[in-house]
Amino acid sequence: MYAFDYHQPKSVDEAAQMLGAKPEPKLLAGGMSLLPTLKLRLAQYTDLVDLSAIDSIKGIERDGDALVIGAMTRHVEVATSDTVKRAIPALTTLAGGIGDPLVRNRGTMGGSIANADPAADYPSAVLGLGATVITDKRQIAGDDFFKGLFETALEPGEIVMAVRYPVPLQAAYIKYPNPASRFALVGVFVARTAAGVRVAVTGAGPCVFRLTDAEALLAKNFSAAALENFTVKPDGLNADIHATAEYRAHAVAVMLKRAVAAAGGNT
Numbered sequence: 001m002y003a004f005d006y007h008q009p010k011s012v013d014e015a016a017q018m019l020g021a022k023p024e025p026k027l028l029a030g031g032m033s034l035l036p037t038l039k040l041r042l043a044q045y046t047d048l049v050d051l052s053a054i055d056s057i058k059g060i061e062r063d064g065d066a067l068v069i070g071a072m073t074r075h076v077e078v079a080t081s082d083t084v085k086r087a088i089p090a091l092t093t094l095a096g097g098i099g100d101p102l103v104r105n106r107g108t109m110g111g112s113i114a115n116a117d118p119a120a121d122y123p124s125a126v127l128g129l130g131a132t133v134i135t136d137k138r139q140i141a142g143d144d145f146f147k148g149l150f151e152t153a154l155e156p157g158e159i160v161m162a163v164r165y166p167v168p169l170q171a172a173y174i175k176y177p178n179p180a181s182r183f184a185l186v187g188v189f190v191a192r193t194a195a196g197v198r199v200a201v202t203g204a205g206p207c208v209f210r211l212t213d214a215e216a217l218l219a220k221n222f223s224a225a226a227l228e229n230f231t232v233k234p235d236g237l238n239a240d241i242h243a244t245a246e247y248r249a250h251a252v253a254v255m256l257k258r259a260v261a262a263a264g265g266n267t
């Protein structure tokens with residue numbers, strides 16, 4: 001690890017000021033993705049700005065037809081929250097399936113979406129529910145947030161404060177986890193909302209994406225049966241030591257059917 005200065009601001013304003021004043025600063029949340037990178041000397045920053053003492057960006061709240069989850073809320077808190085379970089049980093499943101207990105005890109929702117790992121689980125919920133990312137500068141629609149491999153719409157120095165997840169009529173998240181890390185080899189989040197059906201896929205491409213042809217089929221008939229002949233083309237999907245693009249394409253269709261059934265879609 002290269003040397004850096006460590007800071008623990010008590011407010012978002014203080015954190016933002018630090019980010020603006022330091023030469024090469026970096027936000028630190030749960031550290032589950034950032035610290036391994038630093039330990040391997042794959043990155044170097046002059047200053048780490050730790051968000052863990054800022055209470056205003058922690059916690060889970062039901063706000064009308066949405067669930068608002070603070071950026072510094074740990075995965076374990078989402079997985080064990082009664083409020084989440086009542087409003088969006090698919091998020092309970094998603095958070096409870098992330099990594100292992102250590103990762104869930106340290107990792108945060110905001111860190112996960114800001115990191116935008118192509119195999120991360122939360123991006124599929126942000127896109128699949130049509131959520132809104134609230135930063136210290138603006139609100140970003142889930143459809144506009146994920147831009148590519150480890151790339152988001154966040155500007156340098158912009159801080160994710162919370163995500164507003166609309167409560168769906170029906171939703172489910174099913175993933176085929178890598179047996180070692182539990183990251184999604186393929187994960188599918190499906191939601192039926194008042195505005196229509198949304199399907200978001202993680203793990204299969206450079207970043208999370210929507211499956212609009214499946215959404216059109218499910219809008220007519222929200223059931224696994226509607227997807228009987230549905231297939232996914234492997235073009236552009238990830239191929240690595242874990243799975244070929246063809247394998248992932250097949251897995252997406254299988255996980256999608258399971259997700260619709262789990263969401264309570266007519267069979």
Ligand SMILES: Cc1cc2nc3c(=O)[nH]c(=O)nc-3n(C[C@H](O)[C@H](O)[C@H](O)COP(=O)(O)OP(=O)(O)OC[C@H]3O[C@@H](n4cnc5c(N)ncnc54)[C@H](O)[C@@H]3O)c2cc1C
Nearest residue numbers: 029030031032033034099107108111114120121160182183
């Ligand atoms: C062994 C292992 C297994 C894992 N398995 C899974 C899995 O199955 N599914 C899954 O989804 N993830 C998995 N993860 C990743 C885990 O969910 C991390 O919690 C997540 O990637 C990063 O969150 P963090 O809070 O640790 O962020 P950090 O590592 O602290 O930060 C990650 C990045 O986000 C930035 N950042 C953090 N917070 C903010 C913010 N509020 N605003 C703006 N930028 C911010 C940081 O500057 C950094 O660039 C795994 C990780 C490990 C180590």
